[in-house]
Amino acid sequence: xxxxxxxxxxxxxxxxxxxxxxxxxxxxxxxxxxxxxxxxxxxxxxxxxxxxxxxxxxxxxxxxxxxxxxxxxxxxxxxxxxxxxxxxxxxxxxxxxxxxxxxxxxxxxxxxxxxxxxxxxxxxxxxxxxxxxxxxxxxxxxxxxxxxxxxxxxxxxxxxxxxxxxxxxxxxxxxxxxxxxxxxxxxxxxxxxxxxxxxxxxxxxxxxxxxxxxxxxxxxxxxxxxxxxxxxxxxxxxxxxxxxxxxxxxxxxxxxxxxxxxxxxxxxxxxxxxxxxxxxxxxxxxxxxxxxxxxxxxxxxxxxxxxxxxxxxxxxxxxxxxxxxxxxxxxxxxxxxxxxxxxxxxxxxxxxxxxxxxxxxxxxxxxxxxxxxxxxxxxxxxxxxxxxxxxxxxxxxxxxxxxxxxxxxxxxxxxxxxxxxxxxxxxxxxxxxxxxxxxxxxxxxxxxxxxxxxxxxxxxxxxxxxxxxxxxxxxxxxxxxxxxxxxxxxxxxxxxxxxxxxxxxxxxxxxxxxxxxxxxxxxxxxxxxxxxxxxxxxxxxxxxxxxxxxxxxxxxxxxxxxxxxxxxxxxxxxxxxxxxxxxxxxxxxxxxxxxxxxxxx
Amino acid sequence: xxxxxxxxxxxxxxxxxxxxxxxxxxxxxxxxxxxxxxxxxxxxxxxxxxxxxxxxxxxxxxxxxxxxxxxxxxxxxxxxxxxxxxxxxxxxxxxxxxxxxxxxxxxxxxxxxxxxxxxxxxxxxxxxxxxxxxxxxxxxxxxxxxxxxxxxxxxxxxxxxxxxxxxxxxxxxxxxxxxxxxxxxxxxxxxxxxxxxxxxxxxxxxxxxxxxxxxxxxxxxxxxxxxxxxxxxxxxxxxxxxxxxxxxxxxxxxxxxxxxxxxxxxxxxxxxxxxxxxxxxxxxxxxxxxxxxxxxxxxxxxxxxxxxxxxxxxxxxxxxxxxx
Numbered sequence: 001x002x003x004x005x006x007x008x009x010x011x012x013x014x015x016x017x018x019x020x021x022x023x024x025x026x027x028x029x030x031x032x033x034x035x036x037x038x039x040x041x042x043x044x045x046x047x048x049x050x051x052x053x054x055x056x057x058x059x060x061x062x063x064x065x066x067x068x069x070x071x072x073x074x075x076x077x078x079x080x081x082x083x084x085x086x087x088x089x090x091x092x093x094x095x096x097x098x099x100x101x102x103x104x105x106x107x108x109x110x111x112x113x114x115x116x117x118x119x120x121x122x123x124x125x126x127x128x129x130x131x132x133x134x135x136x137x138x139x140x141x142x143x144x145x146x147x148x149x150x151x152x153x154x155x156x157x158x159x160x161x162x163x164x165x166x167x168x169x170x171x172x173x174x175x176x177x178x179x180x181x182x183x184x185x186x187x188x189x190x191x192x193x194x195x196x197x198x199x200x201x202x203x204x205x206x207x208x209x210x211x212x213x214x215x216x217x218x219x220x221x222x223x224x225x226x227x228x229x230x231x232x233x234x235x236x237x238x239x240x241x242x243x244x245x246x247x248x249x250x251x252x253x254x255x256x257x258x259x260x261x262x263x264x265x266x267x268x269x270x271x272x273x274x275x276x277x278x279x280x281x282x283x284x285x286x287x288x289x290x291x292x293x294x295x296x297x298x299x300x301x302x303x304x305x306x307x308x309x310x311x312x313x314x315x316x317x318x319x320x321x322x323x324x325x326x327x328x329x330x331x332x333x334x335x336x337x338x339x340x341x342x343x344x345x346x347x348x349x350x351x352x353x354x355x356x357x358x359x360x361x362x363x364x365x366x367x368x369x370x371x372x373x374x375x376x377x378x379x380x381x382x383x384x385x386x387x388x389x390x391x392x393x394x395x396x397x398x399x400x401x402x403x404x405x406x407x408x409x410x411x412x413x414x415x416x417x418x419x420x421x422x423x424x425x426x427x428x429x430x431x432x433x434x435x436x437x438x439x440x441x442x443x444x445x446x447x448x449x450x451x452x453x454x455x456x457x458x459x460x461x462x463x464x465x466x467x468x469x470x471x472x473x474x475x476x477x478x479x480x481x482x483x484x485x486x487x488x489x490x491x492x493x494x495x496x497x498x499x500x501x502x503x504x505x506x507x508x509x510x511x512x513x514x515x516x517x518x519x520x521x522x523x524x525x526x527x528x529x530x531x532x533x534x535x536x537x538x539x540x541x542x543x544x545x546x547x548x549x550x551x552x553x554x555x556x557x558x559x560x561x562x563x564x565x566x567x568x569x570x571x572x573x574x575x576x577x578x579x580x581x582x583x584x585x586x587x588x589x590x591x592x593x594x595x596x597x598x599x600x601x
Numbered sequence: 602x603x604x605x606x607x608x609x610x611x612x613x614x615x616x617x618x619x620x621x622x623x624x625x626x627x628x629x630x631x632x633x634x635x636x637x638x639x640x641x642x643x644x645x646x647x648x649x650x651x652x653x654x655x656x657x658x659x660x661x662x663x664x665x666x667x668x669x670x671x672x673x674x675x676x677x678x679x680x681x682x683x684x685x686x687x688x689x690x691x692x693x694x695x696x697x698x699x700x701x702x703x704x705x706x707x708x709x710x711x712x713x714x715x716x717x718x719x720x721x722x723x724x725x726x727x728x729x730x731x732x733x734x735x736x737x738x739x740x741x742x743x744x745x746x747x748x749x750x751x752x753x754x755x756x757x758x759x760x761x762x763x764x765x766x767x768x769x770x771x772x773x774x775x776x777x778x779x780x781x782x783x784x785x786x787x788x789x790x791x792x793x794x795x796x797x798x799x800x801x802x803x804x805x806x807x808x809x810x811x812x813x814x815x816x817x818x819x820x821x822x823x824x825x826x827x828x829x830x831x832x833x834x835x836x837x838x839x840x841x842x843x844x845x846x847x848x849x850x851x852x853x854x855x856x857x858x859x860x861x862x863x864x865x866x867x868x869x870x871x872x873x874x875x876x877x878x879x880x881x882x883x884x885x886x887x888x889x890x891x892x893x894x895x896x897x898x899x900x901x902x903x904x905x906x907x908x909x910x911x912x913x914x915x916x917x918x919x920x921x922x923x924x925x
Contacts, residue, residue: 090828
């Protein structure tokens with residue numbers, strides 16, 4: 001077995017919080033061998049990112065303490081003086097971070113941000129460095145690299161910025177690349193491109209990769225060996241195949257069972273709960289199948305026809321309209337009670353705008369919307385209030401959608417009191433009941449939002465949405481910000497509530513695997529239009545539109561044995577910005593099966 | 602760009618119009634300059650004569666209209682007191698004030714930015730804490746008081762520096778400047794320092810806040826991961842981002858330095874515009890007040906324009922827009 005290039009032994013990291021030292025990484029040890037990809041996987045707060053930062057010694061020295069050994073090229077990195085460490089960072093070890101939008105300095109040209117590394121570590125002159133920068137940009141597949149050197153980060157899309165960041169990290173041919181959640185902030189097709197790029201570059205350069213992620217799909221896709229972290233400890237280490245085939249630690253098994261796997265629903269018609277794992281024994285409880293909740297006999301609760309939402313882009317002294325964002329263009333859909341319709345697509349496809357337009361949080365330009373038979377777009381003030389009782393919205397960020405200074409009991413009671421459904425005393429009882437219903441306890445009503453975890457907060461948001469006993473819930477990326485195990489719990493809760501109250505869900509998400517789990521029907525959006533819509537099984541098992549196929553192919557599959565070198569196109573996601581005189585073409589749809597339609601060009 | 606300049610010029614002209622109406626109406630309400638200017642022994646005939654010669658016998662809107670039509674040809678009227686064109690009076694005094702303001706600004710930047718950066722990088726060190734205490738003093742002590750203390754200490758007690766006047770000047774492109782003679786410099790030092798004290802404090806606090814904020818950002822962490830030395834991270838990556846908010850404030854402050862250096866000019870008997878305007882207000886010398894305020898408006902507009910242009914150079918995310 002080859003000698004490891006990086007060897008971590010008994011790494012301990014603590015932070016000073018208030019006056020006390022809190023240990024956030026405990027006794028972590030693992031090796032990385034030449035040309036190997038090791039993934040550290042875990043949920044938020046597991047210490048995985050802190051481990052990476054400890055290796056690079058990027059934690060603030062005043063408030064953190066790192067002990068143990070990190071051996072790299074015959075030196076213990078933890079003992080090196082700072083200037084010696086600086087000659088390793090970016091030179092022998094490259095590092096990239098999660099947020100490509102903020103990793104680059106917004107006021108410096110791209111070229112300069114690349115060349116400064118070359119000048120620093122490889123002692124190049126400015127002209128040499130510039131030529132090398134062009135070569136590096138070409139290496140990360142950025143088209144017309146030379147002309148882009150003089151541009152600023154704002155002119156690059158998220159995926160392109162991450163390519164630039166990778167180019168910088170690889171500028172000095174490092175032996176090791178540390179990638180901390182490098183694709184988490186990216187759309188799934190872009191994520192697939194970046195993963196592909198990292199794999200290809202690794203082969204070209206023969207370097208090792210330490211990959212930090214929370215996404216089991218990404219793990220299965222790229223890693224040779226995997227370290228599972230849980231609450232600061234490495235609970236399981238092994239080859240990726242071993243871990244996926246037979247995890248030993250209960251936490252690993254819980255994590256794996258909570259991972260929504262694309263394709264796991266093949267042959268099933270109805271949504272399916274996630275299995276729950278007993279954390280002490282690691283035993284997996286069998287899932288209870290969902291009942292058939294769709295009310296096919298009643299009229300649809302939501303009926304949208306030809307919805308159009310556009311935003312004018314104005315410029316100049318006279319604020320003339322120079323173009324429009326065609327955010328939603330001719331969207332039509334129906335949703336029955338007890339049914340879940342998912343709107344899927346990548347950032348900028350208009351799925352959130354569509355959701356907001358439906359309950360008039362954003363003004364639509366034209367179309368008709370009926371909720372429970374009532375016309376939304378022509379409703380007056382009081383009618384609109386009534387309609388919003390029927391249709392509630394849950395947002396992505398459970399922290400930002402709760403006022404930090406209002407006790408959650410009051411937050412949940414507010415809509416009940418405002419709509420005059422109950423007086424203060426009754427409202428209090430209702431709040432207690434609602435909290436129990438979403439799996440929290442009634443005694444929590446007096447707490448403030450910051451006293452809850454992310455998953456609990458999202459439960460509070462759901463309780464608040466349920467307070468008015470709506471028939472329709474629009475869930476905009478409601479589980480996207482949650483850890484996998486919490487995500488699974490919230491999805492299970494949503495399915496329970498649907499069974500109990502016959503709720504209709506308009507589930508807006510970019511996460512194909514979750515969508516597969518929860519939906520009855522699926523609508524795929526691209527640049528403001530629905531390109532394919534149909535029963536979930538039909539869309540997932542027999543996708544018709546090119547974009548749907550591309551989207552499916554890009555989703556990482558949490559199964560290393562199904563790993564494949566896919567050919568991913570290097571296309572960027574298009575822009576829905578159009579000139580003023582743009583007339584949207586008349587779209588025609590073809591039927592592929594019962595209720596399954598797709599757009600034909 | 603040309604569209605942008607055009608729209609900015611139109612804005613300036615509109616501001617000038619509004620301002621002149623306000624000043625006209627305001628001064629009309631405050632009182633009659635003739636009462637202030639004429640001695641109590643003047644006869645009614647003399648009185649009428651003066652009123653007519655100032656054009657004050659006409660209704661106020663007609664006076665305004667006259668002022669406006671003359672202003673378009675560059676004539677802002679004659680001073681009631683000196684009987685000279687108001688514009689010329691002010692322009693004669695302007696170089697002294699400009700010189701004082703620029704020197705004060707340079708002192709503010711030279712001391713403010715490095716001290717602010719240091720305080721931002723090491724907020725807990727003793728030096729930073731003393732710097733911040735100093736900046737609170739600079740903010741809160743009244744300028745006139747510090748000016749008087751400076752005169753007492755450096756001129757009266759120690760006798761190191763002169764207490765009043767401009768000293769020797771040399772003409773640069775026909776404009777007298779004190780900056781290039783030793784005597785002039787010694788006269789300039791105290792008032793400029795006095796004026797700069799508040800600016801130093803302001804710049805220290807702004808720079809410190811900017812540096813602390815920028816040091817937390819992701820790209821600084823990434824710059825460290827690139828292996829760049831801390832020195833380069835601060836001077837290249839952090840400083841340029843910190844400058845962005847600073848430029849706006851410095852621009853506005855430069856305007857107020859020039860326009861309102863009155864107190865300092867009075868204490869150090871600096872022959873600038875500030876002294877002139879105070880005297881003009883005391884005797885309701887309307888042409889001078891108007892001309893002074895119009896110059897101030899134009900100056901603020903030009904400085905703001907420069908700030909915006911500078912801003913767009915430093916921050917590529919800002920684009921100047923106009924109807925082109």
